[in-house]
Amino acid sequence: GAVVSQHPSRVICKSGTSVKIECRSLDFQATTMFWYRQFPKQSLMLMATSNEGSKATYEQGVEKDKFLINHASLTLSTLTVTSAHPEDSSFYICSARGDMFQATSGNTIYFGEGSWLTVV
Amino acid sequence: DAKTTQPPSMDCAEGRAANLPCNHSTISGNEYVYWYRQIHSQGPQYIIHGLKNNETNEMASLIITEDRKSSTLILPHATLRDTAVYYCIVRSPIYNQGGKLIFGQGTELSVKP
Numbered sequence: 001g002a003v004v005s006q007h008p009s010r011v012i013c014k015s016g017t018s019v020k021i022e023c024r025s026l027d028f029q030a031t032t033m034f035w036y037r038q039f040p041k042q043s044l045m046l047m048a049t050s051n052e053g054s055k056a057t058y059e060q061g062v063e064k065d066k067f068l069i070n071h072a073s074l075t076l077s078t079l080t081v082t083s084a085h086p087e088d089s090s091f092y093i094c095s096a097r098g099d100m101f102q103a104t105s106g107n108t109i110y111f112g113e114g115s116w117l118t119v120v
Numbered sequence: 121d122a123k124t125t126q127p128p129s130m131d132c133a134e135g136r137a138a139n140l141p142c143n144h145s146t147i148s149g150n151e152y153v154y155w156y157r158q159i160h161s162q163g164p165q166y167i168i169h170g171l172k173n174n175e176t177n178e179m180a181s182l183i184i185t186e187d188r189k190s191s192t193l194i195l196p197h198a199t200l201r202d203t204a205v206y207y208c209i210v211r212s213p214i215y216n217q218g219g220k221l222i223f224g225q226g227t228e229l230s231v232k233p
Contacts, residue, residue, distance in 0.1 A: 006163075032218040043207075044164070044223040051218065093163050097219065107214055109221055111156075111163035 002028045004096045006112035013119055018082045021115045023094030029074035030096035034109065035067075038091040050077055084119040091116055124208045129228040132202075138195040140227050142208030145189040152211045153184060154221065155193050157204040157229075164207065164223075167193065198231045205229070 003026040013019045023033060032051050036044040048064075050056035050071035058064045066088075068080040077096075081088055095111040125143040132138040144153065152171050156164040168175055168182045170191070175182040181194040195202055207226040211219055 004163075034218075034220055036223075043225050044158075046220060046222060049218050049220055057217070091161070095163075095221070097214075107219060108166055108169065109219070110166060114161070114163045116161075 002026075002096075002098065002108070002110045004030075004094065004110045004112040006092075006094055006115050008115060009113060010116045011118070013084055013117070015085055015119055016083055018080055019084055019117060020078055020080045021092055021094075021117070023077045023079070023096065023112055025075045025096045025098070025110075028096075028098040030077070031074070031099050032097045033071055033077040034095045034097075035069060035077075035079050036093045036095070038093060038114075044093060047079075081117065084117070086119045089117055089119045124210055124224050126206075126208055126224065126227045128225065129230070131230050131232055132195075132198045134200060134231055134233050135197055138198040138202065138229060138231070140193040140195075140206050140208075140229065141190065142192070143190045144208070144210045147188050147210050149188075150213050153182070153188075153191050154209045154211050155180070155182065155206065156209065156221075157202075157206045158226070159204045167206075169211075198229075200231050200233065203229060203231045 005024045007022045035047045038044045047062045048056045048058045050069050052071050052074050056069040071077040093114040095109045097109045154169040155167040158164045170182045184191045205226040205228050
C-alpha cells in the first residue's frame with residue numbers, strides 16, 4: 001500500500017509552547033489529509049479534514065485556533081498544537097487520500113505511524 | 121454517517137481462521153465497507169474494502185451479505201502478529217466530506233498460541 005510518514009514520532013514540550021507535527025505522503029499525491037487524536041484505550045477521533053491549498057474543515061468541538069492545520073502541498077500537511085497544555089497530551093495520527101485515478105493509492109486512505117505528544 | 125456495530129473482543133487460536141463480524145444496517149447504496157486494524161501504539165493499517173461483492177486480497181477476505189447490512193472479515197490463518205483492534209467502517213463517498221473515516225470502538229482480537 002501507499003506510504004504515509006509522520007514526524008516526529010515522539011515529542012515532549014513544555015506547557016505553553018507550540019509544537020508542530022508533519023505528515024507526508026511519500027509515494028503519492030495526497031489530495032486530502034485527515035488528522036486524528038487518540039487517547040489511551042480509546043478509538044480514533046477525527047479532528048479535521050484538509051484539502052491542498054484550502055482551509056481545513058474542523059469537526060465539531062475541535063478548536064481551530066488551537067490546532068492549526070496547513071496543507072500547503074500535495075505531499076505535506078502539518079498540525080501545530082498552539083499553547084499546549086498537559087491535557088493536549090495524546091497520540092496524533094494523520095492519514096492521506098489520493099485521487100481515484102492514482103495507481104498507488106486510488107482513493108483508499110492510508111495512515112501514518114502516529115506521533116506521541118507529551119506536554120509537561 | 122452510517123454506524124457499525126462490532127463485538128468488543130474476540131479470541132482466536134493461532135493457525136485457525138478468525139471471523140470478525142460487523143453490522144451496518146443503515147448503510148446507504150453508495151457507501152463502502154472498509155476494514156482497518158491497529159496494532160498497539162501504531163497508526164491504523166488498511167486491510168480491505170468492498171461495496172457489494174465479496175473481496176479477497178493477500179491479507180484477508182471480506183464477505184458482504186446480499187442486503188449489505190452486515191459483513192465479515194476473515195483472516196484465514198491467524199498468527200500472533202494479527203493481534204490488534206479491528207475496525208469496520210462505513211465510508212461515505214468522496215464527494216461527501218472527502219470520504220472521511222469515522223472510527224467506532226472496533227473489535228480487539230487476541231490470537232492465542
